[in-house]
Amino acid sequence: MTNTQPQYPIISPSILSADFAHLANAVDEVTPATSRIHVDCMDGHFVPNLTIGPAVVKSLRPYTKSYLDCHLMCSKPEILIEPFVEAGADAITVHVELENVGEMLKKIKDSGVDVGLTFNPDTPFSAVEPYMEDIDILLFMSVFPGFGGQKFIPEVLNKVSEALEYRRKHNRDIVFTIDGGINKETAAQAAKAGCDVLVAGSAVFGSPNPCVAVKELEELAKAGLAEN
Secondary structure: OOOOOOOOOEEEEEHHHOOHHHHHHHHHHHOOOOOEEEEEEEEOOOOOOEOOOHHHHHHHHHHOOOEEEEEEEOOOHHHOHHHHHHHOOOEEEEEOOOOOHHHHHHHHHHHOOEEEEEEOOOOOHHHOHHHHHHOOEEEEEOOOOOOOOOOOOHHHHHHHHHHHHHHHHHOOOOEEEEEOOOOOOOHHHHHHHOOOEEEEOHHHHOOOOHHHHHHHHHHHHHHHHHOO
16 A cells, blocks of 8 residues: 555546546646546446546656556456556556456556455445455445446445445455545445545536535535544
8 A cells, every 4th residue: 555544535536527638637627636536447348438548647647646546447457457557557446347356456466556456336245355355445336337427326335334344354454435426415425334535527527626626525525424
């Protein structure tokens, strides 16, 4: 894990919803409000969309010190791990629904960046539990991956409860991230359930002032956490 421990909950803007013609400006715009950026890489095979690759991360890296959390929604992420690391990724997250998950997690760890594992809304916590000792980040997909702007699936929060119990029982320092449908209506709900990092795309970059939107979402998340 990184040496500096953030104060959770925090908002991680997803640049999938930003203007691709001005990504550096988009990242710069939200930097005063957060130090974490979510990068969605889709290959058009694992999900029916094609988005960001290592070249985009490499282009952004000189312009930001933000933590770049790269989520690989790809059928063969193993061939992209090294290119993303070389491009400047701080974390790489892969899907448990793929084959050879253990090998991929080891490859990420050996590369020196934080290790992330994610699972789709209909995949049970039991699928990721065998790998919990090997990861730094557990990403809960609260929509089915592929497109931004989808509606939050609240049933996913039941899996957060299961993961919290595991984290407490085993005293594991795992960051719980949630991605999908995070907005002013769901941020508090997700934070109250136990999510540390909330990925928000449309709610941030669809706002007239993305920086203000991040701050507002963070305040709502903190209020939700305070209810516990």
